[in-house]
Amino acid sequence: MNAMTAPADPPVAADPTILVQLTDLHIREPGRLAYRRVDTSRYFRALVDSVLALKQRADAVVISGDLTDFGRPAEYASLAAQIAPLEAAGLPVYLMPGNHDDRAEMRRSFPTHTYLGHRASTAAIQFAVDVGPLRLVAIDTCVPMQSAGALDAERLGWLETELDASRDRPVVIAMHHPPFQTLIGHMDKIGLLSGAAELEAIVARHRNVERVICGHLHRAIDVRFGGTIASTAPGPAHQVCLDLDPDAVSAWTLEPPAFRVHAWNPAERRLVTHLAASGSFEGPYPFYENGVLID
Ligand SMILES: [Fe+2]
Numbered sequence: 534m535n536a537m538t539a540p541a542d543p544p545v546a547a548d549p550t551i552l553v554q555l556t557d558l559h560i561r562e563p564g565r566l567a568y569r570r571v572d573t574s575r576y577f578r579a580l581v582d583s584v585l586a587l588k589q590r591a592d593a594v595v596i597s598g599d600l601t602d603f604g605r606p607a608e609y610a611s612l613a614a615q616i617a618p619l620e621a622a623g624l625p626v627y628l629m630p631g632n633h634d635d636r637a638e639m640r641r642s643f644p645t646h647t648y649l650g651h652r653a654s655t656a657a658i659q660f661a662v663d664v665g666p667l668r669l670v671a672i673d674t675c676v677p678m679q680s681a682g683a684l685d686a687e688r689l690g691w692l693e694t695e696l697d698a699s700r701d702r703p704v705v706i707a708m709h710h711p712p713f714q715t716l717i718g719h720m721d722k723i724g725l726l727s728g729a730a731e732l733e734a735i736v737a738r739h740r741n742v743e744r745v746i747c748g749h750l751h752r753a754i755d756v757r758f759g760g761t762i763a764s765t766a767p768g769p770a771h772q773v774c775l776d777l778d779p780d781a782v783s784a785w786t787l788e789p790p791a792f793r794v795h796a797w798n799p800a801e802r803r804l805v806t807h808l809a810a811s812g813s814f815e816g817p818y819p820f821y822e823n824g825v826l827i828d
Pocket of ligand 1: 557599631749750
């Protein structure tokens with residue numbers, strides 16, 4: 534038996550504020566598989582269970598686009614039923630459009646999600662909400678009927694106004710298409726094809742932007758961007774293959790799924806981002822027994 538004793542407990546810190554980021558659910562109608570192979574709803578149910586099983590209760594959930602595979606009413610109805618356990622647990626769930634979504638169907642299918650804008654609107658879905666001390670600012674990068682994204686002067690102007698109004702608070706910007714090249718060639722071809730440089734200049738003028746969080750890539754990627762960190766998150770089901778050959782074919786894999794846990798630490802005033810696996814696993818097991826490291 535190793536005689537090493539357990540380390541002293543660290544000083545008690547104030548509770549973090551936890552923003553969970555899910556993305557790229559690609560929900561199909563009940564009984565339909567994505568790409569004829571993936572039961573995205575089964576995977577999403579496991580992800581919801583994993584969020585609800587977090588040791589620290591989340592304060593809000595944001596889903597950064599590609600909620601459904603084809604933007605159909607039956608797909609959104611299925612999604613509404615599947616996020617109900619999160620909402621029943623008291624978690625606000627913020628929905629964002631991706632290139633697989635349909636803004637009008639989103640607004641019709643989620644009438645209680647008033648931040649989506651008026652039911653009859655066809656405008657971009659952009660909103661800013663409070664998550665504890667954090668300000669979550671969601672911008673819409675989608676172009677109807679296109680896989681690639683874009684940010685025009687109007688959407689960027691709205692963002693800058695929101696950021697100017699939140700200079701005294703930590704801000705998280707959420708968007709579907711990442712504003713940087715990922716080196717996964719077939720995804721970069723359908724990335725954010727305009728507005729990325731202008732966005733980076735705006736972010737650089739607002740030092741309180743803690744993160745730019747994105748979807749679309751079905752992988753975890755982190756880059757430096759405008760003086761902050763920009764990242765993407767894995768999906769709950771299929772992931773895009775990690776292949777940096779610019780001519781690599783577009784392909785997916787069933788690597789272990791995961792999600793992002795963005796935790797604001799008020800003691801250090803930093804956003805700490807974890808990658809949390811979806812599913813259930815062996816453990817937890819203790820490192821120590823009676824204060825002694827287990828041999
Ligand atoms: Fe996607």
